[in-house]
Amino acid sequence: MNNYSEISKELPGNLDEKSRNLLLKFIMLSKTLSKQQIEEIRMGLEENVDVSLYAKKDFSDRKMREIRLGLKNNVDVTHYLNPAFTWNQMREIRLGLENGVNVDIYANVRCAANKMKVLRKWLVEGVDVGKYADTQFSAYQLEIILVGLEKGINVDIYAKPEFSSEQMQEILLGELNNVDTGIYTNMGFSGKQMEQIRSGLESGIDASIYAKPEFSDRQMEQIRLGLESGIDVSIYASHKFSYKQMRIIREGIEKGIDTRIYANSDIPYEYMLMILEDIEAGINVSLYLNPKLSWENRKRIRNLIVTTKKFLRA
Numbered sequence: 001m002n003n004y005s006e007i008s009k010e011l012p013g014n015l016d017e018k019s020r021n022l023l024l025k026f027i028m029l030s031k032t033l034s035k036q037q038i039e040e041i042r043m044g045l046e047e048n049v050d051v052s053l054y055a056k057k058d059f060s061d062r063k064m065r066e067i068r069l070g071l072k073n074n075v076d077v078t079h080y081l082n083p084a085f086t087w088n089q090m091r092e093i094r095l096g097l098e099n100g101v102n103v104d105i106y107a108n109v110r111c112a113a114n115k116m117k118v119l120r121k122w123l124v125e126g127v128d129v130g131k132y133a134d135t136q137f138s139a140y141q142l143e144i145i146l147v148g149l150e151k152g153i154n155v156d157i158y159a160k161p162e163f164s165s166e167q168m169q170e171i172l173l174g175e176l177n178n179v180d181t182g183i184y185t186n187m188g189f190s191g192k193q194m195e196q197i198r199s200g201l202e203s204g205i206d207a208s209i210y211a212k213p214e215f216s217d218r219q220m221e222q223i224r225l226g227l228e229s230g231i232d233v234s235i236y237a238s239h240k241f242s243y244k245q246m247r248i249i250r251e252g253i254e255k256g257i258d259t260r261i262y263a264n265s266d267i268p269y270e271y272m273l274m275i276l277e278d279i280e281a282g283i284n285v286s287l288y289l290n291p292k293l294s295w296e297n298r299k300r301i302r303n304l305i306v307t308t309k310k311f312l313r314a
Contacts, residue, residue: 036061044068053077062087070094079107088113096120105133114139122146136161144168151176157185166191174198183211192217200224209237218243226250235263244269252276261285271295278302283309 033041040061044051049071054064066087070077075097080090092113096103101123106116118139122129132145137159144165148155158171170191174181179201184194189211196217200207203224210223222243226233229250236249236259248269252259262275262285278285288301 032057034061037064040064040068044071047072053081056083058083060087063090066090066094070097073098079103082109084109086113089116092116092120096123099124105129112139115142118142118146132159138165140165141168144172148172148175157181164191167194170194170198174201177202183208186213188213190217193220196220196224200227203228209233212239214239216243219246222246222250226253229254235259238265240265242269245272248272248276252279255280261289268295271299274299274302278306 037057037060041051041055041064044054044064047068049068051068053071054067059067063083063085067077067081067090070080073094075094077094079097080093085093089109089111093103093107093116096106096116099120101120103120105123106119111119115138119129119133119142122142127146127149132142137145141161141163145155145159145168148158153172153175155172157175158168163171167190171181171185171194174184174194177198179198181198183201184197184207189197193213193215197207197211197220200210200220205224205227207224209227210220215223219239219241223233223237223246226236231250231253233250235253236246241249242265245265245267249259249263249272252262257276257279259276261279262272267275275285275289283302283305285302287305288298290298290301293301
């Protein structure tokens with residue numbers, strides 16, 4: 001389309017003369033408009049809205065659509081005429097205006113669209129967003145705060161931007177299940193560590209035994225599982241053991257095996273597993289557990305013992 005007459009031929013025939021001339025004007029002024037953008041301008045003209053507010057190449061067709069819909073529904077679109085807004089953000093501001101809420105609380109380009117959506121819903125439901133509208137909270141954090149408010153929980157315990165959404169969730173779940181969250185409402189614990197502490201408190205064990213930042217969440221899990229099964233975890237409740245070593249010691253204790261023979265953090269977990277399996281198989285592991293030998297040599301001796309035992313059985 002190189003000239004006015006050629007463009008004119010491409011226009012829909014159902015436009016009145018005034019609308020047709022306005023549309024031609026916008027197209028001629030900005031030949032970089034896409035077909036979708038031109039369509040939004042055409043629809044605006046048909047709806048008799050002020051298309052001059054959005055007939056600009058800075059607005060994508062989706063942004064144009066949100067402005068057009070706002071104009072059509074008689075809301076003050078100046079709240080979101082900033083091209084810096086994404087179309088999703090514009091949509092949430094438009095919907096808020098249509099619902100009659102104070103969109104100034106979230107009409108900020110730094111506020112993500114999904115967060116705007118949560119705040120809009122709060123406002124529509126009459127929730128006092130107050131300090132929770134802080135831009136530091138993510139949408140998911142706000143959802144967790146809302147659940148607490150709805151359940152009558154003192155959300156100030158966890159409604160802090162420095163807590164991750166996972167940490168917030170674990171504190172909320174603890175409060176909902178009436179456990180003492182004070183034991184793990186500590187920034188030194190990750191969300192997964194908090195989960196292990198909460199799970200222990202809910203099962204009625206003494207979670208303080210492992211509620212220590214030096215234990216990883218997986219180490220905490222092995223100590224928790226041991227406490228829940230009623231065994232003495234003191235033999236392996238040390239950060240020196242990896243969670244895999246802890247698991248093998250725990251399983252041995254639960255099977256009634258004297259794990260002191262391999263409960264040593266210097267023994268690699270794969271060798272711990274080998275020793276446990278050999279004890280269960282009735283092999284005298286003391287024959288190869290000579291601390292003066294390397295683990296490779298101990299394994300050679302062990303393999304010889306296993307081979308000999310199989311030979312004798314045959």
